[in-house]
Amino acid sequence: MHELRRGAEVPDALAPYLDVDRSRPRHECWVAGHMVAGLDGTAAVGGRVGSLSTGPDQALFRRMRQLADIVLVGAETVRREGYGPVRLAEEAQEWRRVRxxxxxxxxxxxxxxxxxxxxxxxxxxxxxxxxxxxITCAAADSQRLARAEGVATVVMAGDERVEPEAALRALAGLGRRVVLCEGGPTWLGELVAADRLDELCLSLSPLMGGDPLPVAVTPPGAGLAEFDLMGAMSEEHTLFLRYERKVRQPT
Ligand SMILES: NC(=O)c1ccc[n+]([C@@H]2O[C@H](COP(=O)([O-])OP(=O)(O)OC[C@H]3O[C@@H](n4cnc5c(N)ncnc54)[C@H](OP(=O)(O)O)[C@@H]3O)[C@@H](O)[C@H]2O)c1
Incomplete structure (x- = not known):
């Protein structure tokens, strides 16, 4: 057991996340989840993430997208949160252009x-x-599929449902090797169940009493996935934890 003491100030909250080497994933691409939870593990308040996310968490949430080749999200989150396209500050865009x-x-x-x-x-x-x-599957409605094809790049990844492995293989094939998943809990649970979550960046907000929805909802029968704690920071009572999937050494 170690006591975590308040250490040196981190001048740029994104820097520890940018420093992570994601170039050697276990599979075709590296999948990082970025989620916020209350102290009781809740992932939403009144069906939205808004009041769960503190100022420092919101700031990090916007900036984390800088490191992603693609930002992956479940449809219910898009519907509930009214997602728009990713927008980044000019310096973040320049950081990406240079690379x-x-x-x-x-x-x-x-x-x-x-x-x-x-x-x-x-x-x-x-x-x-x-x-x-x-990202959809063969069972999707053909008329809706035609609408999707008019405004988006459609990726087929499965028959009756989107298979996480097929989806990530397809994204890697499109050159997307660092995938940032912003939830929601159902889709994140699918990634966990398929053992495709390599990293979890979890903000813990200092409150309790939200919706009975945990950060990840794994389908019945999914085994446990173990993680190692790789980093911890705090600001204004929000805790920023970074975990990586525990990799078992061959015996
Ligand atoms: N705390 C956080 O950091 C955080 C982050 C994100 C969201 N949230 C909250 O979480 C809630 C929404 O999350 P949620 O768990 O209900 O939904 P979700 O994971 O965002 O989306 C679920 C939807 O994704 C699609 N989907 C998921 N797995 C699929 C599969 N294998 N194949 C095909 N489609 C699949 C389905 O869309 P269709 O129904 O279109 O088929 C499904 O209904 C909201 O309250 C939001 O505010 C919290």
Whole structure:
């Protein structure tokens, strides 16, 4: 047991996340989750994340997208949170340009129903070099699929449902090797169950009493996934924890 003491001030909260080597993932791409939870593990308050996220967490949330080749999110989060395309500060865009990346990463929405607003900003206002992706499966409605194809890059990854492995293989094939998943809990749980979550950046907000929705909802029968704590920071009573999937050494 070690006591965690308040250490030196971190001048740039994003710097420890930028320093992580994500170039050697266990599979085709590195998947980092970024979530905020209350002290009781709740992932939403009144169906939205808003009042759960403190000022420091909101600031980090916006900036974390800088390191992503693509931002992956479940459709219910897009519907509830009214997601738009990713927007980054000018310096963040320049950081990406220097590294040969598009100035902003595209968003990828996972959906079987394709019950999405195709006129929404998330599709219509995405820049041409970061077109929003829709990841779906063969069971999707053909008319909705045609609408999706008109405004987004459609990725087929499974028959009756989106298979996480197929989705991530397809994204890696498109050159997206660092995938930042912003939830929601259902889709994140699918990634955990498929053992595809390499990193979890978890902000702990100092409150309790939100919705009975944990940060990840794994499907029944999924085993436990173990993680190592790699970093911890705090600001204004919000705790920023960074975990990586425990890698078992061969015996
Ligand atoms: N605390 C946080 O950091 C955080 C982050 C994000 C969201 N949230 C909160 O979480 C809630 C939404 O999360 P949620 O868990 O209900 O939903 P979600 O994970 O955002 O989205 C679930 C939807 O994604 C699609 N999906 C998921 N797995 C799929 C699969 N294997 N194949 C095909 N489609 C799949 C389905 O879309 P279709 O229904 O379109 O088929 C499903 O209904 C909101 O209250 C939001 O505020 C919190």
């Amino acid at each position: 040969g990346l598009s100035p902003t990463p595209p968003l990828a929405v996972v959906s079987r129903s394709l019950n999405l607003d195709w006129d929404a900003a998330v599709f219509r206002e995405a820049p041409a070099d970061a077109r929003t992706h829709v």
